[in-house]
Every structure is written in structure tokens, then in C-alpha cells.
Amino acid sequence: MKAVETGATRRAMTCVGRLAVRRPWQVIIGWLLLTATIGALVAGFGRPVEEDVSLPGSDAQLGRDLVEAHVPGASNATGQIILKIPQGRLDDPANQAAIAAAAAQVRQVEHVVEVVPPSAQLGTISADGRIGYATVNFDLGPREVGHDLSDRVVAAASPAAEAGIQTVPGGALSLPETETRTSELLGLAVALAVLLVAFGGLVAAGLPLLTAVVTLVCGLGLIGLAGHVTGMPSVATTLATMIGLGVGIDYALFLLTRYRALLAAGTPGKQAIVETVASSGSAVAFAGGTVIVALGGLAIAGVPILTTLGWTAGLTVVLAVASATTLLPALLAVLGPRVNSLRLFRARDGEIDDSRWGRIADRVTRHPLRYAIAASIVLLALAAPVLGMKLGQTDAGDQPKGTAARTGYEILAEGFGPGINGPISVVAEPDSPITGPADPRLASLTQHLKATPGVARVEQPRVAPDGALVTVRVIPATAPSDPATIAVVESILDTPVEGMRLHATGQTAIRGALADRIADRMPWLIGIVVLVSALLLLIAFRASVIAVKAALMNLLSIGAAYGALTAVFTWGWGVELTGLDGPIPVEAYLPMMLFALLFGLSMDYEVFLLTAVQESWQATRDNRLSVRRGLAGTGKVITSAALIMVCVFASFVLHTNPVVKMFGLGMAVAIAVDATIIRGLLVPATMALLGKANWWSPAWRWGRQP
Structure with a gap:
């Protein structure tokens, strides 16, 4: 070659x-x-x-940075022990004693600095008294709280479990499953x-x-x-x-x-x-x-x-x-x-001409127009669902049933409403330091937040030690993945509060800003990656038509992947087969990541196919024969390689994380389509149709035609 x-x-x-x-x-x-x-x-x-998402340059990130600058320990991890009792109330004396004993043992765990038991006064016990949560504060950052520490904290809460109270880790203690x-x-x-x-x-x-x-x-x-x-x-x-x-x-x-x-x-x-x-x-x-x-x-x-x-x-x-x-x-x-x-x-x-791929290559190059049209129709049909793709953010409620994250999510939603799983942290910068709890600006801020449509509860404002910042935890009425929750963030920021500058932060707000930024930058990513890849192919093969065509062909396999994600996860076609129980939004950053990854992986097979075709072209100067030999000679190895990659990617649909399932399905579909319909049919068919035009390149650039 x-x-x-x-x-x-x-x-x-x-x-x-x-x-x-x-x-x-x-x-x-x-x-x-x-x-x-x-x-x-x-x-x-x-x-x-660390599952934390940051977004420099966004208002949500500015709010987080202000909190970390003015509130000591704000960047330390905070977990929850979610509690549920089948009958009675958590604040009954016997249950309170068991919870107090559990809290005392949890305080003895290394790196735990504070445990705040559930309390009706703090709003951490549900109205019916059956559900609540204890807050566990650490002297570590979120990335230092591993599975071992989480297990030790949950084990230390055994007095509550022994009293018949269900205990489930939440917050920083609810760690994602990384076992593959x-x-x-x-x-x-x-x-x-x-x-x-x-x-x-x-x-x-x-x-x-x-x-x-x-x-x-x-x-x-x-x-x-x-x-x-x-x-x-x-x-x-x-x-x-x-x-x-x-x-x-x-x-x-x-x-x-x-x-x-x-x-x-x-x-x-x-x-x-x-x-x-x-x-x-x-x-x-x-x-x-x-x-x-x-x-x-x-x-x-x-x-x-x-x-x-x-x-x-x-x-x-x-x-x-x-x-x-x-x-x-x-x-x-x-x-x-x-x-x-x-x-x-x-x-x-044996001889490649007698192989299965030799016969396929012969048919494709003999009837290129027929195969090009058929392949194009199939690819457009596979990509068509992308028009209905629903981007958003997944949350713990999208995890498969029975997982600890899903169980904790459902218990909290049952007791406090779905918004408890995606609180919004409102950060207010007063024009002058807050002088005390009687400062009228605090009452004005609380009133504004309570009047915001979609807000279920507003907690007591907290003033930073220097008085230069106020934080308020706002519980929306809707789940973190619900678009209405992002609308709450926008409503809070759109209405001014006299004497204060407002910011909304927390994972829900940051992920909403993340989706907006990705939507703005996606066209730039597509254009630059396609252009750079085409230039690399031009340098490698010194054939302008092949370089441009190859770069554009890669978009088709990515379109098929997007279509599959939409059909399965947005429309719910066969979503139960992935281990989920219903449609969920496609994670906002996933299409951009998939585009970059699949564009590069698809180019692998393009390089191996075109290298074989060009080798034959340089030896024979017969375009159709070269395409036939190139496809016949590489078909088996490309198919074997693609089959391995498809099976590897598809096996990750078994993972509990919905985002991993999306990656696995999208990549498996894209590689399968790329190695069969595109590299096996469309690419050779279009090359056979283009003839010697495939190998055209400006003579002034390369000195001579290849």
C-alpha cells in the first residue's frame, strides 16, 4: 500500500x-x-x-464561584442518608432514638465533620412523617468521597436500619456505578x-x-x-x-x-x-x-x-x-x-475474487447507480428520526429500577416532590453588606422567589460571614430533567430584586446553561472537524474529490446513530430492552461527543479502504477495477474489525447508567452502518460512478496528478 x-x-x-x-x-x-x-x-x-459539572463563563458558574469565595467549606462534599419508615413517623420517640444513634455512629466515621438529623423544623421530614433525610457534611471535596467511604457511612447508620427504617445513600454518597x-x-x-x-x-x-x-x-x-x-x-x-x-x-x-x-x-x-x-x-x-x-x-x-x-x-x-x-x-x-x-x-x-466480498464488489461496481441510490435511501431513513430528537439532562430518576440512585430519588420525590432532587441555589449579591436577619432585602428576596411560577418551596436565606453574599435553596415543583425546571431558573433571573444581583447555580442550572452552549457551538465543531479531516485526507491521498467525499460520508453514519438514539430513547422504541422503563431525554452533551468520536472512528475504515483502492489505481489506472479490488481485499478485515467494535460497544448497553447506554447504542449503530452500508456499498458505488474524477487534484499543489 x-x-x-x-x-x-x-x-x-x-x-x-x-x-x-x-x-x-x-x-x-x-x-x-x-x-x-x-x-x-x-x-x-x-x-x-466526580460527577460535578462546571461551565466557565456562565452565570451559573459565576454563582458557584461566588459561594466558594465567600462561604468557608462550600466546596466540600455533602451527602444524605435518606430514611423511610413503612408505618408511623420518623419523629416518634423510638424512631428518633434510633436515628440519633445512627447519627452518632456516622459522626465517628473518618472525614465526617457534621451530621444533621432529619427535622420537621428544618423541612427535612415529609408532611406525613414517613420520609426524611439526614445531611452528612465532609471535610473532603466531592472527588475524594469514594465507594469505600460511602459504604462505611451507610454501614454506620445501622441502628436506623435495625429499627426497621430503610436507609439509602444520597447526594455525594450516591456514587455512580463504574463497574464494566x-x-x-x-x-x-x-x-x-x-x-x-x-x-x-x-x-x-x-x-x-x-x-x-x-x-x-x-x-x-x-x-x-x-x-x-x-x-x-x-x-x-x-x-x-x-x-x-x-x-x-x-x-x-x-x-x-x-x-x-x-x-x-x-x-x-x-x-x-x-x-x-x-x-x-x-x-x-x-x-x-x-x-x-x-x-x-x-x-x-x-x-x-x-x-x-x-x-x-x-x-x-x-x-x-x-x-x-x-x-x-x-x-x-x-x-x-x-x-x-x-x-x-x-x-x-483464498483468492479475494472468489470470496464473498469479491462477489459483492463485483455487483456494486457493475451496477453502481442502483446501489448508490438504494444505500442513500436506507441511510436517510435511518437518520430521519433525528428531527424529533429531544435533548435535555438525565437524572437519577432515569436510572434502571432497583438501583440505589433510583430508589433514593423515588423516596425523596414521594416525600417532598420531584423538585427536591434538583434544587436551585439562588445566589444574591447585595449592593451593600447584609446587616442582619432583619435586613428588608432578605424578605424582598424571599418574597420574589416564592412568587416565581414553578417554585414549590423556598428555604431560609443564609448570609455569608462577611455579609456580602446571600444564598437561598429553592425547590422547584418539577424534576431536574423537566424543561419546566430550567424555565424556573430563567424566571428567577428575569425578575430583578431591588438592591441585589441574582445568579442561579447548582447542577440543574449549570446543565441548562451547558445545553445552551453546546447548541451554540455544535455547528462550529461540525464545520471545523469536517474541514480538518478533509485536509488530512487530501494530504494523505492527494485527491480532492476523495477527501471531500470521505468527510461527507462520515456524516451519514453519524446521522444514523442520532436517528437510533432518537427512536429508542426519545420515542421509546424498544427502550425497555436497554433496561430502562420508558423514554428519557438524550443527554445534551452526548451528540457533540458522539460526533467527534464517531467521525474519527469512521475515518479508520475509510483510510484502510481508500489505501487499498489507491494502491490498485496506481498500479492499473483502471478506476472500476481498483475499486473492486480494494473492496474485495479489505471487506473481510473491515467487517471483522467492525463486528468486534460493534459488539464491544453494544455490550455497554447493559450498563446501569443511561448515558453509557446511549453511548453504547449510538456507537454500535454508527460503526455497523459505516462498515456495511457506507464502506461496503455507498463509497465503492460512488467511486465507480465518478471514475477518474476520484483522483483529480490541483496539479499546482502536488506537482503532478497521482
Whole structure:
């Protein structure tokens, strides 16, 4: 192959391949030491996560920053122990004694600085007396409150549980589920089956799995350690797991396929390894680079959570490229001919013209217009539901039934109304310091908030020690994910209060501002990522039409993913099969993250297909023959790679987090559509129709036509 496999990249990858062949054990030991070191650090220091969302430049973030500047300890974590009794009242003497005993034990837990038991006077016991919550304040930030501390706090509340009172963690104590072992094992099992079919032997099939596992351990470990110095949402590690397994296996699969083909052609073993890294390794490096460039576009949004998800996913891709181009060649150098040992059956490696993909390629190139029209109709139909996509924010009430987060959410909603799960923190800056509780501005502020439509309850205003700030906790009448709750925020801010400047903060307000910012920045992200990707392809293939067409084709698979998300999660088509019990809004930031991620991943298959087509074109100058050979030669490996990635992504639909389910479904659909309808039908059909125009490029730029 030529195209992306020439020039400086090829020379660099040739050096990498030679190093792996000359010093294989040093390379292997280096990876083992790196993996062991990262694993030991994670075991010793843990992997903290933080679900807090920040949004610099927004009014909601300004309000939060003001609170942290004027109220000591405002940034420390606050949890809840949610209590429910089947009969009677929590404020009965016997129950009060049990709750007091539980509170006393919780106070003894390390890092707990205060426990405020439920009280009707504070409004933390429901009207019927059956439901309430104790507030637990910590001397730690939210990211330092891990599962171990949460479990110890809940265990310390055992006197209440022993008295027949249901106890459920809430707030900072209700931590998201980060366990992905089931999805990982399912993805690895499917990958092993596909690799066995592709290679026929356990050793060859096991190598891509080994490099993927190394990628996963190193990537997740580094991301987890980074959680000690920056906010790390739980979805970041889950998304990195998905990407690490998917691309880690795929990249190794591409190299191993090329290596076996060179061996079959009679190339000596060590020379075949160097040639594999120089050629397919260059393509893998380019493909990984396009993914990283697309993820880098997320910085345009100016949203920290997207930036974090972008660099964590990008780090995993870098490690996948590195392990595929260094660790895999070193293992091949050590194994030598034994790479084909432990064969279960003989893989079919016959003439590509006689293969299934050879026959498909023949039909597509003979009747390109028919296949182009049919594929376009199917893709438009798959993308059509996107017109009804409902963006918003998910909350704990969208979690599957039976999870601790969902149970706590429902108990609080039953006792205090749904708005208790998404309180709005109103921050007021007085023109001059508040002199005391009798200051008339406090009464005016409270009256304004109570009169705001959609407000269920207004708690007592709290004045900062310096008198320069007032905070009021407002409970809306609607759930956090309800658009009416965002309308409450807007109503509070739209009506002025004399002598005060108002801000609305808290997770509900910040996520509402997040949705607005993403809507504003999304067109810029699409335009810049498409443009940069097209330029990269132009540099790689020196064919303007191919570069533009490839970039636009990627939009079709993303449209199909958006359509699937809308049909399942917004319209509720088969949503029960995902483990949810009804339609939910698509998380506001998810389409932007999916766009960057899928645009890069889709480019992987485009690069491998176009590289094979261009190689044949440069040899034959027959466009239709080149398209046919390119599709026939890459169809099997692209389909195998895509099947692995689709199964890995789809397995994460089993996760309890609705956002992870959305990522898993959207990415699985996009890759499936991309590898079959787009790369298998539409791309070759349009290339056959365009003929020599595919390879046109301004002669003044490249010096000559390719």
C-alpha cells in the first residue's frame, strides 16, 4: 500500500518495526513494567470520580464561584442518608432514638465533620412523617468521597436500619456505578470468536486481545490517577474502556492481517514484521491521528466535561496505536512461526475474487447507480428520526429500577416532590453588606422567589460571614430533567430584586446553561472537524474529490446513530430492552461527543479502504477495477474489525447508567452502518460512478496528478 504509508511516517514506522525485531524482549518487558507500575499506583491511590459539572463563563458558574469565595467549606462534599419508615413517623420517640444513634455512629466515621438529623423544623421530614433525610457534611471535596467511604457511612447508620427504617445513600454518597466487567468480558468473548474465525488459531486470535488488555489497563490507570488532580466523570472511564477495547483489538487485527498476508506471499518473518509496521502501522498511526484530531475539536465547545472526555478517549487511542505498533511486532518477533500454532481449523484465505466480498464488489461496481441510490435511501431513513430528537439532562430518576440512585430519588420525590432532587441555589449579591436577619432585602428576596411560577418551596436565606453574599435553596415543583425546571431558573433571573444581583447555580442550572452552549457551538465543531479531516485526507491521498467525499460520508453514519438514539430513547422504541422503563431525554452533551468520536472512528475504515483502492489505481489506472479490488481485499478485515467494535460497544448497553447506554447504542449503530452500508456499498458505488474524477487534484499543489 502507498498513500498514507509513504514519506516521513513510513520512515518513522520502519524504525519502530526494526527496533521491535532487534530488541523484542526489551519492548515486551518495557510494556510489562509500565502496566505493572500503573496498576500498582491505581491500587495504592484509587481512581476517584466526580460527577460535578462546571461551565466557565456562565452565570451559573459565576454563582458557584461566588459561594466558594465567600462561604468557608462550600466546596466540600455533602451527602444524605435518606430514611423511610413503612408505618408511623420518623419523629416518634423510638424512631428518633434510633436515628440519633445512627447519627452518632456516622459522626465517628473518618472525614465526617457534621451530621444533621432529619427535622420537621428544618423541612427535612415529609408532611406525613414517613420520609426524611439526614445531611452528612465532609471535610473532603466531592472527588475524594469514594465507594469505600460511602459504604462505611451507610454501614454506620445501622441502628436506623435495625429499627426497621430503610436507609439509602444520597447526594455525594450516591456514587455512580463504574463497574464494566460484564461488558468487558462479553466484548472480549465476542472478539475472540471473531478472531478465531479470521485466523483459525488461538495464538493469532489471542494477540489482539492481549494488546487491547494492555491498552485498557494502562489507559484506565492513567485516567484514574488523573482523577486526583482534576474532575473526572465516571462516564470518562467507561467511555475509555469502550474505546480501548474497540480500537485496541481493531488496530492489532489490521497489522496481524497484513503480517500473515506477507508471510503467505513468501516474505521472511522478520522482514514481514518490519514491512507490516512500516505499511499498516503507518495507516494505523494515521487513522489514530484522525480520531485524536476529531476529539481535539471538542475544545471548541468550551465545556470542561467534553474536554475531559475528549482527552481521556484520545489518550486511550494513543496507547492503542502504540501497543499495536510496538508490543504486537515484538510478540511476533518472539513467537516467529509459532504465531500460527494451536490451530483449531484452517482459516479461509483464498483468492479475494472468489470470496464473498469479491462477489459483492463485483455487483456494486457493475451496477453502481442502483446501489448508490438504494444505500442513500436506507441511510436517510435511518437518520430521519433525528428531527424529533429531544435533548435535555438525565437524572437519577432515569436510572434502571432497583438501583440505589433510583430508589433514593423515588423516596425523596414521594416525600417532598420531584423538585427536591434538583434544587436551585439562588445566589444574591447585595449592593451593600447584609446587616442582619432583619435586613428588608432578605424578605424582598424571599418574597420574589416564592412568587416565581414553578417554585414549590423556598428555604431560609443564609448570609455569608462577611455579609456580602446571600444564598437561598429553592425547590422547584418539577424534576431536574423537566424543561419546566430550567424555565424556573430563567424566571428567577428575569425578575430583578431591588438592591441585589441574582445568579442561579447548582447542577440543574449549570446543565441548562451547558445545553445552551453546546447548541451554540455544535455547528462550529461540525464545520471545523469536517474541514480538518478533509485536509488530512487530501494530504494523505492527494485527491480532492476523495477527501471531500470521505468527510461527507462520515456524516451519514453519524446521522444514523442520532436517528437510533432518537427512536429508542426519545420515542421509546424498544427502550425497555436497554433496561430502562420508558423514554428519557438524550443527554445534551452526548451528540457533540458522539460526533467527534464517531467521525474519527469512521475515518479508520475509510483510510484502510481508500489505501487499498489507491494502491490498485496506481498500479492499473483502471478506476472500476481498483475499486473492486480494494473492496474485495479489505471487506473481510473491515467487517471483522467492525463486528468486534460493534459488539464491544453494544455490550455497554447493559450498563446501569443511561448515558453509557446511549453511548453504547449510538456507537454500535454508527460503526455497523459505516462498515456495511457506507464502506461496503455507498463509497465503492460512488467511486465507480465518478471514475477518474476520484483522483483529480490541483496539479499546482502536488506537482503532478497521482
